[in-house]
Amino acid sequence: MSAPVRALSTDEAAAFRLLRLLAAESSPYFMAALFATVPVAAPGLGTFAVDASWRLYMDPELLVGPEAWPQTDAAGVLLHEVGHLIRDHAGRGEQLPQPMSHGAWNYAADAEINDDLIAAGIPLPAGVVTPEALGCDPGQLAEDYYQTTQAAGWPEPSPGEGCGSGAGTWASPVELPADVDVDGRGSLSDADGDMVRRHVAEAVREAVEGAKGRGNVPAGLARWAADVLAPPQIAWQAVLRGAVRHAVALAAGQTVHTYSRPSRRRVPGVILPAMRGPKVRVGIVVDTSGSMGQADLDAAMAEVAGVLRAGGVDRSRVLLYACDAATSTAQRVTNIIHIELVGGGGTDMRVGIAAAEHDRADVVVVLTDGDTPWPDTPTRSRLVCAVIRHSKPTGTPEWATTVHITPGRS
Numbered sequence: 001m002s003a004p005v006r007a008l009s010t011d012e013a014a015a016f017r018l019l020r021l022l023a024a025e026s027s028p029y030f031m032a033a034l035f036a037t038v039p040v041a042a043p044g045l046g047t048f049a050v051d052a053s054w055r056l057y058m059d060p061e062l063l064v065g066p067e068a069w070p071q072t073d074a075a076g077v078l079l080h081e082v083g084h085l086i087r088d089h090a091g092r093g094e095q096l097p098q099p100m101s102h103g104a105w106n107y108a109a110d111a112e113i114n115d116d117l118i119a120a121g122i123p124l125p126a127g128v129v130t131p132e133a134l135g136c137d138p139g140q141l142a143e144d145y146y147q148t149t150q151a152a153g154w155p156e157p158s159p160g161e162g163c164g165s166g167a168g169t170w171a172s173p174v175e176l177p178a179d180v181d182v183d184g185r186g187s188l189s190d191a192d193g194d195m196v197r198r199h200v201a202e203a204v205r206e207a208v209e210g211a212k213g214r215g216n217v218p219a220g221l222a223r224w225a226a227d228v229l230a231p232p233q234i235a236w237q238a239v240l241r242g243a244v245r246h247a248v249a250l251a252a253g254q255t256v257h258t259y260s261r262p263s264r265r266r267v268p269g270v271i272l273p274a275m276r277g278p279k280v281r282v283g284i285v286v287d288t289s290g291s292m293g294q295a296d297l298d299a300a301m302a303e304v305a306g307v308l309r310a311g312g313v314d315r316s317r318v319l320l321y322a323c324d325a326a327t328s329t330a331q332r333v334t335n336i337i338h339i340e341l342v343g344g345g346g347t348d349m350r351v352g353i354a355a356a357e358h359d360r361a362d363v364v365v366v367l368t369d370g371d372t373p374w375p376d377t378p379t380r381s382r383l384v385c386a387v388i389r390h391s392k393p394t395g396t397p398e399w400a401t402t403v404h405i406t407p408g409r410s
């Protein structure tokens with residue numbers, strides 16, 4: 001049985017401060033988050049966990065005494081738990097198609113954190129979840145890994161086995177209501193949490209800029225910081241929902257099942273809406289030609305992340321193309337981090353649209369500075385022209401959906 005959560009004792013607080021120092025020394029850009037996190041003692045918890053209000057629950061026996069974790073391991077676990085808070089795994093979990101699998105999301109979120117910690121040389125306890133252990137490529141988002149972990153259909157862990165509600169999984173049974181104050185430090189509101197995330201993202205960006213060529217900031221973390229500092233400008237969920245409805249209406253004879261039998265592992269005897277959208281493929285074409293600048297590409301990347309995170313999008317059906325008009329090719333890529341500007345003059349996004357349609361995309365989103373010819377006649381797929389430029393776009397087809405993105409706005 002676990003005893004109630006309490007404030008840390010003097011010894012435990014001293015041990016925690018040492019861990020925090022070790023963690024801040026190895027990952028200085030996490031400083032703001034390490035100091036914002038509210039530490040409490042959770043006797044009997046058996047691990048460290050976080051809640052969505054930035055409280056860190058630590059079993060005190062792992063901090064002091066004969067059962068204490070080695071300091072370097074404990075500092076690694078501290079960075080891991082804080083990683084869930086920084087990356088907003090709680091908020092992102094809510095965006096998944098519901099009912100979500102809490103266990104699958106915890107594994108996916110752990111993999112997103114741990115490959116960056118390992119890349120940064122942070123020691124972690126043996127056997128931690130990594131993308132490789134899940135059979136995935138590293139450097140992806142938790143939403144990508146979730147496709148794999150959810151399909152694996154592992155049994156759900158019971159509450160208390162995961163990293164807590166701050167990781168977007170089951171709340172640990174020891175978790176306190178947000179308004180309970182254990183030792184005068186209270187907890188963080190959503191707005192406070194967003195501010196800490198921004199501070200950390202700015203510190204990561206400074207570290208990236210200071211480390212040009214030395215590469216000591218993990219790629220996944222750098223990409224995360226870029227996303228936080230330049231969030232997508234388009235409400236992709238609404239745009240895609242409209243486009244998807246249209247594409248489905250066109251697919252003659254296709255029946256859309258909005259209800260299906262829920263997994264037998266959950267809620268026996270109760271029929272829940274499976275909340276599955278129709279099986280729609282989304283093709284994303286990114287202009288990589290010479291007229292696109294780095295700020296344009298960064299803006300495009302933020303929107304790609306927005307498309308991938310839009311609730312209800314089946315990520316295994318998202319196709320991504322780098323469209324290089326100079327060589328008249330559209331190359332299929334598997335991850336946004338593989339997209340680079342290739343330069344060269346002239347842009348023809350019709351090449352990318354054709355490639356996406358060849359791969360049977362139902363909806364095609366084109367991210368371009370707009371300096372391109374567009375198809376003369378309506379495409380078979382639903383076309384979304386996402387034009388990145390300072391003035392309002394003109395010249396896109398009337399039958400397409402046009403959205404406007406301002407580069408360098410964050």
Ligand SMILES: [Zn+2]
Nearest residue numbers: 080110163167
């Ligand atoms: Zn975790």
